[in-house]
Amino acid sequence: MAQDPAQRWNRTEGVLVVPGTQPDAVAARLEAERVVARLEWYPATPHLLSLTLLADADGRVAVTPPSRGGVTVGIRISELVESLAREFSGDVTIGPASFNALPADVALPSVASEAPEGSRTVVVSPLSAYMVPLQATLLERPLAVTSLPALDRRIVMYSGEGNQLGAFGWDKESLPALVLTVDARDIAVRAVTTGESEDDAVFSWGMTSQYVWGGVAEPGPALRALVDEMLTDSTDVSLVAAAVPGADAEAVAEAFSTPGIDGLVALIDALGLPDWVASVLTGRLAPAEAPGAVVHEPRGLSNAVGRSVGLMLQDPEAPGSAFWQTYIRVVTERPWLMRAGVALEAGIGGALIGTAVHRRDRTGVAHRGLLATGVVLLVDAVAEASLASWTRHRELRRRADQEMALVAEELGA
Structure with a gap:
């Protein structure tokens, strides 16, 4: 007989939090209580366990009855929490209930809070490439970025210790973001959908997961169906797949069931990402060596703003970019046109000022409109001349750098 529908x-x-206790002992205790649950932990920290179970509206835990299939109501969550905490001298929280039975002199094993030195991270996001220089400065670490126009996504890469992208929050234009991380402890993917951590979908190939089927040696179809529906992270697949346009959701699910680094490689393929992404994550390719990668160093806020604006103006799809590119060509290739325009503007401004002064000498009253317009034209002419000169010198230097790079490439070949 199955559970009441x-x-x-x-x-x-x-x-x-159960120092000195192995997960198998916790699983055995849950089996003794006939509790249906899922335990998860990292091999490096078996004393920290995540527990997921079923409970009804009255806070009673789902257990397997001794004489029939399915599940039924059992002890209250608060009773189970206190029982586990006292049994293992630990600190246990399940839902709204908690009980701390840790000894006063207990020393908890240390848990590294920052990314390990050998960590490698790839972030797939629709964030604008113009924002990466600012992010590099904010996070105080180099960021390599490349674009995937076919997916309308940017790939941001970094390695080693330091602040992680999103450490200070996510802006709406950067979501959904997919964060793939490989380090000595774990291989994981995280789909950031809203910027709120509780809404993230996280999957780890390094985390160990164990199901506790209550007191049942071989769960039946009804119990398996209930556990698959309620205790497995089925939404992880859909959220991860939805983060990248065109991703194969079924292939993502298969990648999650493939262990270790092979699962990560399968996920990259299922998402339609380039093969070199796996090389970056496994350490065979440095972020700066990725095809088309541009590295932004943290060089101060003013420098970052300048680089961001420069990238935006160089983008042909950015508003005003076509005008700016035309302006650069004119001041670089036809500087005499700009000089003539500036001279004409300055001449008109000077003439207006002269007329205003002459009228004052003749009538004793200065024409404020003529004087103000003349001053504005003169100031604008000076500013225009300065901008044109600065733009021309920067463009000539950029072209020279490009030519030197081509020469160096030819000599190297």
Whole structure:
């Protein structure tokens, strides 16, 4: 006999801090209580366990009955929490209930909070490439970025210790973002959908997961169906796949079931990302060596703003970019046109000022309109001459750098 179809269960999550205890011991204790649950932990920190179980609206845990299939209501969450905490001398929180039975003199194993030195991260996001120089300055670390026009996505890459992209929040234009990370402890992917961490979809190939089927040695179809529906992270697949246009959701699910680095490689293929992304994450290719990558160093806020504006103006799809490119060509290739225009503007301004002064000498009253217009034209002419000179010198230097790079490439070949 299966569980009552009218019974409604809620997925309830918790955390166990149980120093000196192995996950198998916790699983055995849950089996003794006939609790249906899922345990997850990292091999490096088996004393920190994530627990997911089912509970009804009254806070009673789903358990397997001894004489029939399915699940039924069991002890209350608060009773289970206190029982586990006292059994393992730990700190246990499940849903709204918590109980701390940690000894006063207990020393908890240290857990590294920052990214390990050998960590490698690839972020796939619709963020604008113009924002990357600012992000590099904000995070105080070099960022390599390349674009995937076919997917309308940017790939931002970095390695080693330091602040992570999104550490200070995500702006709406950067979402959804997909964060792939490989380090000595873990291989993981995180889909950031809203900027709120509780809405993230996270999957880890390094995390160990164990299901506890209550007191049932071999779960039946009804129990398996309930666990698949309520305890597995089915939304992880859909959210990860939705973060990249054109991703194959079924292939993403298969990648999640493939262990280790092979699963990560399969995920990259399922998302339609270039093969070199896997090389960056596995350390075979440095972020700066990725095809088309541009590296932005943290060189101060003013420098970052200048680079961001420069990138925006060089983008042919950016508003005003076509005008700016035309302006650059004119001041660089036909500087005499700009000089003539500036001279004409300055001449008109000077003439207006002269007329205003002459009228004042003749009538004793200065014409403020003529005087103000003349001053504005003169100031604008000076500013225009300065901008044209600065733009021309910068463009000539850029072209010279390009030519030197081509010569160096030819000599190297």
